Amino acid sequence: MTAVDFAAFVEKLADIASDMILPFFRTALGAEDKNVGGMFDPVTEADHAAEAAMRRLIELTFPHHGIIGEEFGSVRSDAEYVWVLDPIDGTKSFIAGMPIWGSLIGLLHNGRPTYGVMVQPFTRERFIGDGAGAVWRGPGLNHALVERKLATRLCEGLAKATLVTTSPLYFTEAKLAAFRRVEAKARMSRYGGDCYAFAMLAAGHVDCVIESGLKTYDIAPLTPIIEGAGGIVTNWEGGDPTDGGDIVASSGPRLHEEALRLLRD
Template sequence: MPDTLDSARLDQLDAFLLELNRASADVILPLFRADHGLEDKAAPGVAFDPVTQADKGAEAAIRKRLSERFPEHGVIGEEYGEDRPDAEFVWVLDPIDGTRAFIAGLPLWTTLIGLRFQGRPVLGSIGQPFIGEVFVGSDRGSRLISAAGTRPLAVRACPSLEQAVIATTDPVLFRDDAQAQAWGQLRAAVRLARYGCDAYAYAMVAMGKLDLVVETGLKAWDIEAAVPVLAGAGGFVADWRGAPIGTQGGKMLLAGDRAAMEQAAEILSPAA
């Protein structure tokens, strides 16, 4: 069994990834800023955890395409769980990352589609169809596809935290004292922080607009699609200690510059 993908196979999978983005968008866009069938899937006494018809319908549409084209592939998705998670190829799906932004009518949600090959993330996309952007990455590089055409993605240099623009979804997610204190120290060390962008912030690191994203409590579907996009643009995805991530999610640090990542990890590691 080969441990690398040949160029022709990667081309095929890359093209199919764009098909999956279109299939997902066809379901989601008619429901954005419309009646999206909001539900709360949180257990009693747990914080609000929204899901919509768009989340469920988009993942179902992606899974249907996968079963038709590559029935031997596995799937791990937020809405419908696991199917052959130990297959050679496994697709990891979050049909709407940022459902809270979606239900608020804010175009900062994304569709995350990643592909593992032999347990390793090798291809991924961060799509925002309302804006008309798909960020795609692999070890061959990363690119932005939009109405303006296709352009390569590259992170920017940020050798010092004092120069950094950082993001997190919401500081309230740092629930314990150690996490909150670590975030506060990091926020005090940087130039600017932005909130509420969910995985769209990952794309902005790959694009060279943000320098760091710090998150906690992530699942595999929240992060795996971003790993090839960041790597292909020259960036990094690590845990709060600065170590490469596995396939479990957790506390994540995304960075464009290794120096900034290491400085951030020094601050975050006591809470890791």
């Protein structure tokens, strides 16, 4: 399969996710709680429909590839190529009618994220990265689709940085204290965003994103986009973020090291 054919296949997966999810957005859609007794963790019919459709196409086209999905688990996760799917990252925003969610599609090669797409069907945006570069595609001023290269912005330190986390409620007490140390140094902090916050970092609007308790499907599809735009993403120890956990992404190395020092203080 050529690079062009591969890109076309990923676009087809993104189209399927969009077609399955968008009809449910801003409707009277119910949500089940996957974490009964704990913090509300919603899942909707749109999540299930989108992931099921993408998995069917992957199994038909690449029957020897593995799949890791949020809703239906893993198959052949030790394969050379493994697809990573999060049909709706930001389901709480989705059911609240706010467009700061996205569908995540990633590909691991020998365990390393090599290609990633974040699709926002409502705003008609796609963020695409292969680690070596990243692009944004979306509506221009005349509503026709345009494409531009993604690049993080130069930010030398937290004193001039915009910091984002989805919610302080996701941190344990000790980890919240670590986050607060970084937040106290930042010029501005904002809450909310899920995958969209990482996309805005790649687009040059956010400088640092700190999260806790992520899964592989939350971060692996975003890693090639962040790195392709010139950013850095690791766990809080500075290691490989692919398995999830506590994650920090920054627009450049000096800012990243500053954030890591404060998180590990």
